[in-house]
Amino acid sequence: MSQTSNPTQQRTFAQKFRKNYIGWLFIILSVLGISLFYFYPMVQALLLSLQSGMGSTLEYVGLDNYVRLFNDPTFITALTNTILYLLIQVPVMIVLALIFSVLLNDPTLKFKGFFRTAIFLPAVTSLVAYAVIFKYLFGNDGLVNDFLLNMNLVSEPLNWLSDPFLAKITIIIAITWRWTGYNMIFYLSALQNVDKSMYEASKIDGASAIQQFFFITIPLLKPIILFTSIVSTIGTLQLFDEVMNITSGGPGNATMTISMYIYNLSFEYTPDFGYAATVSYVILILVVILSFIQFRVAGDRD
C-alpha cells in the first residue's frame, strides 16, 4: 500500500509502461510492412519448396527437393564456389574498406571529396558498363594481361575469364572492386559519431596511429563492422549480378553461384520454381548460421 502511495515509484512505472508502448509504435509500421511484403511471400516460397514440376504444373513432393539437393552436382559446385567467394572476399573487402575510411577521415587530408567519390564510383557504375569493361580488361589481350606482360610478371597471357581458377579470381576482384567503396560509406558515417577527444587523449599517451586503429577505432566501430559483415555475407551468398554479367557462371560451372543457379532453375531452364525455392531456403539457412556466429563473435550485447 505504501508503495502505491510513493509518487516517484508510480511515475517510473507509468513512464516505463508509456515508454514501452511508445517503443512499439516506433517499430509497428516496419513489422507490418515486412510481414506483408517479405514474410507472407516467404511462407509461400516455403510451401513452394515442397512442390516440384514445370511452370504452373506443380505437385507436392514432400521433402524430395531437399533430398535432390545432395545429389545435384551443379548445386554442390555452386555452393562450394559461393562459400569460397565468401571466405576470401568478405574479409579482404571489410579490411580494405576500413583502411580507406580511416585514411579518408583524416581532417588534414586534401582532396578528400575527390578520393571518396572516386572510391565510391564503382558502386554506382551501371552493371552493363561494368561488365563490358571488366571483360575487356581481363580479356586475353586485355589491359591487365598487357600490363603483366610488360612488367615481365608472366610470360604468356593469362586466361582470366576462361580458366576455371583464374575466373574465380576475376570474380573476386570484380566484387571487391565494386563493393569496397560501398562498405566504406558505412564506416565513414559511423566515424563521424566517434568522440574525437578519445584520439587526442591517446595521442597524449603516446599511442601510434596503428595502435589507435586497433584499440580505439575498431572497438568503437564494432556495431558497424558487425553490420557490414552480415550484410556482405548476405550479399555474397546471394551473389548474382557480377557472375551473370562477367562469366555467366563459366567456364563450365566454375564460377556458378547459388543465386545464379536459382535464376537458371527459374528462368533459363524449363522453370522449376519448387526446386528453385528449395535452393533459396538453403541460402537462408546458411545466412542464419553464419550471422549467428558473427553475432556471437562480435558479442552483440552492450
Next chain:
Amino acid sequence: MKQIKRVFTYLFLSVAALVSIFPFIWMLISMTNKSVDVTSGRLIPGTHFIENLNKLLDQTQIGIALWNSFLIAVITTVLTLLIGSLAGYGFEIYRSKGKDILFNILILSMMIPFAAIMIPLYRLFGQISADAPLIGLDTLAAAFLPTIITAFFIFFFRQNTKMFAKELVEAGRIDGLGEWGIFFRIYMPTMKTTYAAAAIIAFMNSWNNYLWPLVVLQSPEKQTIPLLISNLGAGYTPDYGVIMTAIVIATLPTALVFFLMQRHFVAGMMGSVKG
C-alpha cells in the same frame, strides 16, 4: 617520417582512386565513339557524342525514364529513411526481450534471395490490383512499396544507434522533451551523417533496382532507367556508343547524390556534442 607516411597515403589513395575511376573514364570516352570503336576498346575520345545522344533521344524515352526513376528514388529514400530510422531507434532505445526476438525475426527477411519471393510477391500485387489499382501492378507505387520497408535499414540504424550515446536520450528526457520530440529534435539532427550514408545507399539501391521493377512495370511510359538500358543492349546489333551515352546519363544522378552527401562526412564534428 611523417612526410613519408603522408606521401605513401596519397600514393595509395591515388592508385585506389585511379583503379576505381578508370571504368568511369572509359565510359566517358566511349560515349564519344561509335559502336565499332567501343567494342574494340578504343581509349581515345571520338567525335560521335552528338550523334550518339541524338540516337538515344530518338530511340528511347530517356526523359520519361529518368523522371520515373527519380520519382521512385526520391520517394523511396525519404520513406525508407523515416521508417527505417524509427524502427532502428525503437528497437535499440526501447529494448526489451520481445523486441529483440522480433528484431532477429525481421532480419530473416533480408536473408532470402529476392528471386525466391518474387513470384508470390507478384501474385500479392496482382490481388491488390483488383481492389486498389493505384498501388497494384504496373504502377510506380508497386515498384517502390516493397523496397521502402527493409530489415537492412532497420539493422543499419539500430547499429548506429548503439554507437550514439544513450545519455542523449536521457538528457532529452530530463530536459522535458517527449519521446517523439527526442527522436525528431535530438536524434535526427545528431545522426545527420548516418542519415546521409543511408540516403546514399537507399537512393542508389532504388536507382539501380532491376528485377522487381522489371516484372511489375509493364507499360513503356512507366519504364525506369535500368530497364531502358537493358532494352538498349537487347537487339542483335546493339549500338554500344548509344548504350554508353545512356549509361553515363544514368550514372550521373547517383554520383551527384553521393558527392553532395559525402560533404557531411567531416571528421570530429560530433566530438563536442557528446560532452
Next chain:
Amino acid sequence: MRKKLSTKLWLLMVALLTALVLAACSGGDDEESGDDTSEGDDAGITAWAWDPNFNIAALELAKEHYDKDDFNMEIIENAQDDIVQKLNTGLSSGTMKGMPNIVLIEDQRAQSFLQSYPDAFYPIGDYFNKEDFASYKLVPTSHDGKQYGLPFDTGVTGLFYRTDYLEEAGYTHDDLVDITWSKYVEIAKDVKEKTGQAMLSLDPNDLGILRVMMQTTGTWYTTEDGSIQLEGNEPLKLALENYKELMENDVVKLNSDWSQYLAAFNSGDVASVPAGNWIAPSVEAEESQAGQWRVAPTPRLDMEGAVNASNQGGSSFYVLNIDGKEKAAEFLGGTFGSNVDFYQDLVQEVGALGTYIPASEGDAYQFENEFFNNQQVVHDFSQWMEEIPQVDYGMNTYGIEDILSAEIQQYLDGKSLEDVLSDSQAQAENQFK
C-alpha cells in the same frame, strides 16, 4: 509544450495512415468503373518483342500492311531475357493482368513455355496454312498436335568468310561450298599458317556452334520423346571432336561476350563467321570491309545423311489465351501468315528473312548485295532454309548445355570423350528426370 508536440505528431501519423487507406479504397472505386471500358471490344492489343531494328520493326511493318479498321496494337520493347522473366513470373503466378496478347519467343525455348503453362497459350493453327512454312519451324512451335506459334524469322546459318584472307591462303569460293566440318578445321589451320589470322571467334561459354554442327544431321541433345541422348550420340561426338580440334590448334579467337564477338570480325581479326543469317547486319556494320565478305553454305558433319544447312536461333510469335486473342491471331494470320508482299518489304526494309516459303519467289529475294561481292545473299539463305533438317529442341536444351559445358572443360583438359558424354548423360538424367 511536451504534450502538445507529441499530440501533433500523433495526429500526423494518423493522418498519414488514413491517407494511405483512403488512397487504397478510392483506388478500388476507380477500378470498378474503369474495368468495363478497358476490357471492351474496341480495346487495342499489345505485343512484346526485343529488337527495335529487327522483330519490332517487323511488327511495325506488319501493322502497316494490315488494313483492318479500328485495329490498334501497341508494340512494347523488352530485352529477350526480360521477356522470359516477365512471362514466367506472370504466367506462374496466374496473374494475367499486363500480359501481352502477342509475344515473341525463341524457338529453342518455346517448348518449355508451352508445356509449363498449359492453357496459357492460344492455338492459332486455324488462322494460317502451316504447310506454307519451312518444315523445320513447325516442330518447335507446336505441342500436342496443336500449332501455337506463327513462325517468324529463320536462323538459317551460313559460313560468312573474308574473301581476301581465304584467297591469301589459296582458297576460292568453290573450295568452301558444301564442305564438311573436318575440312573446315583443315582450312582453318591453313589460314592460320598462311595469314596469321584466326579462323573464327568463339565464346567458351556458348556452345551454339555445337548445335549448328549437330543439326546438319538432324540430331539434338534429346530425342523426340524427350529422352536425353548424349551418350552414344555420334553427331555430337563428331561435333565435339571438331570443336576440340579448333580449340587446340590456335585457330580460335576467344571472346567472352557479344561485343567482343562483334569486335572480332569488325576489326578483321577472324577469317570467318559461321552463324545465323541475322549476323549479316553486324558484319555489314563495318563499311570499310565492303566487298571483302561472302557467304558459303554451312559445313556439314562428316556423316551419312548430313546436309549443308543448319539453324541458329530464330523465333516465332505466340498468342496468349486472354481477351483479344482472336484479334491477335487474325492479325498474325493476315500478315506473317499469308502476305507475300509484306515479306518482300520485310526483306527490303527490315532485312529480316521469314520462313514463309511462297515469299522466296518475290523480287526482293533476288537482290544482289554489294557488301557481299554482289552475292544474292537473301536468295541463297532462303534456299538453304528449306533444307534445314528438322529437330525437336525439347525442353532442356539450355539445362543440358550447362552440364555439357562443364564437362567440355574437362574434355579439353584430356578427359576421354566417352567419359565426358556418359558423365554428362548421367548428370542430365538425374537433373531432368
